[in-house]
Amino acid sequence: MRKTISNFLNLHNGEENPAIVLENVTNNVSFRGANLWILACAILIASVGLNVNSTAVIIGAMLISPLMGPIVGAGFALATFNFSLLKKSMKNLLIATVVSLTVSSLYFYLSPFKDIQSELLARTSPNIYDVLIAFFGGIVGAISITRIEKGNPIPGVAIATALMPPLCTAGFGIATANWSFVAGAFYLYTINCFFICISTFLIIKSLKYQAVETTNKAFEKRIRYGISILIIIMIVPSCYLAYNLLNQKKYNQNVENFINEEFSKKGYTVIYKKVDYNANPKSIELAFLSTKFDSTEIKKFNTSLEDFGIKNTNLVIKQNTSDLKKEILSEINLQKTNITEKDLQVNELKNELNLYKMDNPELVKEVKILFPEVQEMAIGKLQNYFTTDSTSLETAFIYQSETKIDEEKLKTWLVNRLKTNNIIVFNTRKDPVKKKN
Numbered sequence: 001m002r003k004t005i006s007n008f009l010n011l012h013n014g015e016e017n018p019a020i021v022l023e024n025v026t027n028n029v030s031f032r033g034a035n036l037w038i039l040a041c042a043i044l045i046a047s048v049g050l051n052v053n054s055t056a057v058i059i060g061a062m063l064i065s066p067l068m069g070p071i072v073g074a075g076f077a078l079a080t081f082n083f084s085l086l087k088k089s090m091k092n093l094l095i096a097t098v099v100s101l102t103v104s105s106l107y108f109y110l111s112p113f114k115d116i117q118s119e120l121l122a123r124t125s126p127n128i129y130d131v132l133i134a135f136f137g138g139i140v141g142a143i144s145i146t147r148i149e150k151g152n153p154i155p156g157v158a159i160a161t162a163l164m165p166p167l168c169t170a171g172f173g174i175a176t177a178n179w180s181f182v183a184g185a186f187y188l189y190t191i192n193c194f195f196i197c198i199s200t201f202l203i204i205k206s207l208k209y210q211a212v213e214t215t216n217k218a219f220e221k222r223i224r225y226g227i228s229i230l231i232i233i234m235i236v237p238s239c240y241l242a243y244n245l246l247n248q249k250k251y252n253q254n255v256e257n258f259i260n261e262e263f264s265k266k267g268y269t270v271i272y273k274k275v276d277y278n279a280n281p282k283s284i285e286l287a288f289l290s291t292k293f294d295s296t297e298i299k300k301f302n303t304s305l306e307d308f309g310i311k312n313t314n315l316v317i318k319q320n321t322s323d324l325k326k327e328i329l330s331e332i333n334l335q336k337t338n339i340t341e342k343d344l345q346v347n348e349l350k351n352e353l354n355l356y357k358m359d360n361p362e363l364v365k366e367v368k369i370l371f372p373e374v375q376e377m378a379i380g381k382l383q384n385y386f387t388t389d390s391t392s393l394e395t396a397f398i399y400q401s402e403t404k405i406d407e408e409k410l411k412t413w414l415v416n417r418l419k420t421n422n423i424i425v426f427n428t429r430k431d432p433v434k435k436k437n
Contacts, residue, residue, distance in 0.1 A: 011143065011146075011203075011206065011207060012207070014147050014148055014149065015146055015147065015148070015207065016145075016146055016147055016148045018207075018209050018210070021076075021145060021146050021209075022076070022080075022082075024145065025069075025072060025073050025076045025085075025145065026073070026085060026088075028066070028068075028069035028070075028072070028073065029069050029070050029073040029085070029088055029089050029092050030069075030088070030092055031066070031070070031092045031095050031096050031099075035066050035069075036099065038064060038065075038066055039065065039066055039067065039096055039099060039100065040099060040103050041064070042061045042062075042064045042065040042066075042164060043061070043065075043099075043100045043103045043104050043107075043164065043167070043168060043171075044103060044104075044107060045057060045060060045061040045064070046058055046061035046062070046065075046104075046164040046165055046167075046168045047103075047104045047107045047108060047111075047168045047171065047172075048107075049061060049119070049165075050117065050119050050120050050165060050168050050169065050172065051107075051108070051111055051113055051117070052113075052117075053117035053118060053119050054119075055119065058119060058164075058165055059159055061164050061165075062159050062162060062163070062164050062165070063159065065163060065164045066096075067096055067100075067163040067164065068141065068157070068161075068163070068196070069092075070089040070090070070092040070093035070096060071089075071093060071163075071193050071196045071197050071200075072141060072142065072145060072196065072197075072200050073085060073086075073088070073089035073092075074086055074089040074090060074093065074197045074200075075138070075142065075196065075197040075198065075199070075200025075201040075204065076200055076201075076204055076209075077089055078197070078201045078223065078227075079200070079201045079202075079204035079205045079209060080204065080209050080210070080211050080212050081211040081212060081220075082211075082212040085212075093193070097167065097189075100164075100167040100168070100171070101167060101170060101171050101174065102171075103171070104167060104168040104170070104171025104172065104175075105171040105172075105174040105175045106171075106175075107171070107175075108171055108172045108174075108175035108176065109175040114172075114175075114176055119165070120169050120172055120181070123162075123165050123166045123169040123184070123185045123188055124169060124180070124181050124184035124185055124188075125184055125241060125245065126184065126187055126188035126191055126238055126241060127238050127239075127241040127242035127245050128235070128238045128239050128241075128242035129242060130188055130191055130192070130238065131191055131195055131234065131235060131238050133161065133162075134161050134191055134192040134194075134195035134196055134199075135195040135196075135198065135199050136199070137156075137157045137161040137196065137199075138157075138161065138195055138196035138197070138198070138199030138200055139199040139202070139203060140156070140157050141157040141161075141196065141199075141200070142199055142200040142202075142203035142204065143203055144157070146203070146204075146207060161192050161196055162192065163189065163192050163193070166185045166186065166188040166189035166192065167185070167186075167189050169181060169184075169185035170182050170185040170186045170189065172185075173185060187237070190234070191234055191238060194230065194231075194234050195234070198227065198231065201227070248277050250309075251277055251282070251310065252275065252277070254308050254309045254310050255275055255284060255308075255310060257308055258304075258305065258308040258310060259273070259286070261308070262301060262304065263286075263288070268288050268289075268291045269288060269289035269291075270286055270287070270288060270289075271287055271288060271289050272285070272286065272287035272318060273285070273286055280312070281312045281313055281314050282310075282312055282313040282314070283313065283314050283315075283316060284305075284310075284313060284314070284315050284316070285316045285317075285318060286315070286316070286317050286318065287317065287318040287319070288317070292319050293317055293319070298315065298317055301315050301317075302314065302315045360379070363379070363417065363418075364377065366417070367399075370413065371405055371410060373401045373402070373403050373405045374399045374400070374401050374405070375399075375400050375401055375402065376399065376400040377397065377398065377399040377400070378396075378397075378398045378399075379395065379396065379397050379398070380395075380396055381393050381394065381395055381396070382394050382395075382396050382424075393422065394422040394423070394424055395414075395418060395420055395422060395423045395424070396423075396424045396426065397410075397411075397414055397423060397424065397425045397426070398426050398427075398428060399425075399426075399427055399428070400427065400428045400429045401427055401429055402429065404427075407425050407427070410425055411423055411425045
C-alpha cells in the first residue's frame with residue numbers, strides 16, 4: 001500500500017531528461033532581441049490595462065510576459081550550483097526589471113489619465129497570501145518545466161504569480177512621485193520573484209538534479225542558511241501586513257453592522273460615509289439625507305460604538321451643508337461621474353425642500369372619513385426657533401371647520417398616524433360653532 005502511494009506521488013513519473021530541462025531553462029533566461037521587444041510590449045499592455053482598470057487586458061499582458069525565465073533560471077542554478085547560470089539569470093532579471101520600470105514610468109508620465117484605479121491599489125499592499133500564491137505557483141511552474149509533456153500549467157502560473165502588474169504599478173508610482181506605491185508594488189514584485197525562485201530550488205533539489213559544480217558541505221550549508229534568512233526577511237513583513245489587513249476588514253465589517261443597526265434599520269438614509277482606519281483615533285464620518293441629531297444623541301452614538309467592537313474611534317456626523325458639499329466634492333471623481341458643483345447645489349435644494357414637504361394624499365382621505373367636519377386642511381413641517389435645539393422640526397396641521405371638533409382626539413390620531421410627538425393643530429376659523437349632539 002505504501003509503495004502504491006509512493007508511486008502515485010512520485011515526481012519522477014513523466015520526467016524530462018535533465019540535460020534537456022537545463023537547455024530549455026538556459027534558453028529562456030536571456031533578454032535579447034525578440035524577448036526584449038516582447039517584454040516591452042507586455043509592459044505597455046499591462047500599463048494600459050492598469051490605466052483603464054481592465055482585468056482582461058492585464059491578464060493578457062501576463063500571458064505574453066517572458067519574465068518567468070530568469071527567475072526560474074536562478075532557482076534552477078541555486079539547486080544545481082550552476083553559478084554561471086545564476087549570474088546570467090540575475091543579470092537578465094535586473095535588465096528586465098529596469099526595462100519594465102522605464103517603459104511603464106514613461107507610459108504613465110505621458111498618459112493624461114493618472115487616476116488611481118482599483119487594479120493599481122490591489123498591487124500596493126502585499127501580504128502573506130501573496131507569498132503563498134507565489135510559492136505554490138512557483139512549484140507548479142517548476143514541476144511543469146521538468147515534464148516531457150508540459151501541459152497547460154505555465155499560462156496559469158504566469159497569471160497567478162502576476163509579475164507584470166506590480167512592476168507597472170511601481171512605474172506609475174515613479175511617474176506620479178507616489179513613493180508609497182513604488183515601495184508597496186516593488187515589495188510585491190520582490191516577493192513573487194523570490195518565492196518562485198525558492199519553489200523552483202526545492203523542486204529541482206527534490207528531483208536530485210546533479211550539481212554542475214562540485215562544492216563542499218560547508219558551502220552548501222551556507223547557501224541553505226542564506227536562503228532561510230531571506231525567507232524570514234520576506235515573510236515577516238507580509239505576515240504583519242496580512243494581520244493588519246484582517247483587522248481592517250473586521251473593523252469595516254463592524255462599522256457596517258453599526259450603521260445598519262443604529263441608522264439604516266431605523267429609517268435614516270446615509271448619503272455620505274468616510275472611514276479612516278489609519279488615523280489615531282480612527283474616525284467615521286457620516287451624513288444623512290434629512291435627519292439631524294443634537295449633541296446628546298451624537299454622544300450616545302459614540303458611546304455605543306464599543307458595543308459593536310469598534311474601539312479607539314470618533315464618530316463625526318456632518319450636518320453643515322456647506323462643509324458636507326466640500327467633502328463630497330473631494331471624494332467624487334468629477335470627470336468619471338459627470339457630477340458638477342451645480343448638480344450638487346440642485347440636489348441640496350431638493351433635499352431642503354423634501355425636509356419640509358409632506359405629500360400624503362392617503363392621510364387627507366382618512367381625515368375626511370374620521371373628521372368630516374374638517375373642510376380644508378394643510379400639513380407641513382416648520383422650524384421651531386424658540387427651542388435650544390436648532391434642528392427641531394414640528395409638524396403643523398392647519399385646518400378650517402365651521403363647527404368645533406375634538407382637537408385632542410385629532411392630535412392623538414395624528415401622533416399615531418405620523419409617528420411623531422411634535423404636532424401642532426390649529427383651526428384658522430375663528431369662533432367655530434359648537435357641534436350639536
